[in-house]
Amino acid sequence: MGLSALEMLVSLAFGYLCGTIPFGLILTKSAGLGDIRTIGSGNIGATNVLRTGNKKVAALTLILDALKGTVPALVMGWLYAPQAAILAGLAAFFGHLFPMWLGFKGGKGVATSIGVLFGLFWPLGLIFIAVWIVMALVFRTSSLSALTASLISPFSAYLLGRGDLTLPAAVMAIMVFITHRTNIARILNGEEPRIGKSKPL
Numbered sequence: 001m002g003l004s005a006l007e008m009l010v011s012l013a014f015g016y017l018c019g020t021i022p023f024g025l026i027l028t029k030s031a032g033l034g035d036i037r038t039i040g041s042g043n044i045g046a047t048n049v050l051r052t053g054n055k056k057v058a059a060l061t062l063i064l065d066a067l068k069g070t071v072p073a074l075v076m077g078w079l080y081a082p083q084a085a086i087l088a089g090l091a092a093f094f095g096h097l098f099p100m101w102l103g104f105k106g107g108k109g110v111a112t113s114i115g116v117l118f119g120l121f122w123p124l125g126l127i128f129i130a131v132w133i134v135m136a137l138v139f140r141t142s143s144l145s146a147l148t149a150s151l152i153s154p155f156s157a158y159l160l161g162r163g164d165l166t167l168p169a170a171v172m173a174i175m176v177f178i179t180h181r182t183n184i185a186r187i188l189n190g191e192e193p194r195i196g197k198s199k200p201l
Contacts, residue, residue, distance in 0.1 A: 007080045008087060015072040015088030019095020019112060022102055023064040024049045027057050037102075044099075045107030047142065065107065066115035068092055073119025086168050089116035093172055097179065108179040110146045113172040117153065120165055127156045140194040143183035150176040 003011070024044035028036040033052045036044055040051035046062035072092045077085030096112040098104040118125030128149045135145035154170040157163070177184070186192040 003081060003083050003087075007084055011072075011076045011080065011084040011087040012091045014076060015091030016095040018068045018072045018088075019092035019097075020099035020101055020106075021064075021068055022099055022106070023068070024061045024107065025102070027061055027064075028052060028054075031057050033057065037105075042105075043107055044102070046111055047108070062111050065096065065111035066118070068096065069112040069115030069117075070119035071115075073116055077119070082164070085120055086165070089119055090168055090171065092116060093175070097175060109172065109176050110150070113150065113153075113176060116172065117169065120168070121157070121160070121162050123160060124153060124156055124162070124165065124169065128153055136195060140196070141187070141192055142195055143180055143192060144187055147177060147180055147184070 022044050024036050024046065028034065028039075028049055031054060033039075033054060036042075036049055036052070040048045042048070046058050046065060049061045050058035052058070069089060069092045073085040073089035076088035093109055093112050093116050095106075097106045097109050099106045114125055114128050117128055131149040131152050132145040135148045136142065139145070150173040153173055154166045157165040157169045183192060
């Protein structure tokens with residue numbers, strides 16, 4: 001049985017609003033670290049928050065950015081149906097990328113996409129993290145690890161018998177590649193810094 005128009009609207013609205021919460025901005029200001037949009041790349045995600053030198057704030061940003069993808073998926077899935085969970089999760093992901101409160105300039109989406117995967121089907125979230133860790137250990141490049149894990153997610157969903165999540169995972173992967181286009185250019189040019197070294201703005 002499909003979702004009603006109202007259920008779809010509620011799922012999309014709730015997911016998007018959750019996704020637009022700029023935890024990176026809120027936490028850095030609360031910690032007296034200034035406006036994260038004026039630091040480093042200007043991105044509100046955990047990677048840029050880490051450039052402030054405060055690892056605890058960066059870690060908390062990472063967790064909260066992931067949860068704002070997990071919570072809408074779980075809530076709407078419980079309230080309505082699995083289709084509502086997918087809509088809410090994707091809406092949260094796009095809300096993080098394009099928050100209306102910040103002129104539609106948000107984060108790159110990695111943490112929130114992980115959260116969405118956990119909310120929809122937790123094994124996908126675990127696979128994402130496992131791939132990220134393996135790639136990070138081998139290549140010592142955070143962006144390459146995230147891109148690889150994102151690319152594998154749709155195939156993981158299909159192989160695990162969750163064909164309904166193949167397209168949502170693919171959509172998030174495509175957007176992660178788009179938001180990481182400058183990182184990709186640096187990777188191809190051999191200029192992307194390794195984990196533990198300073199990162200270009």
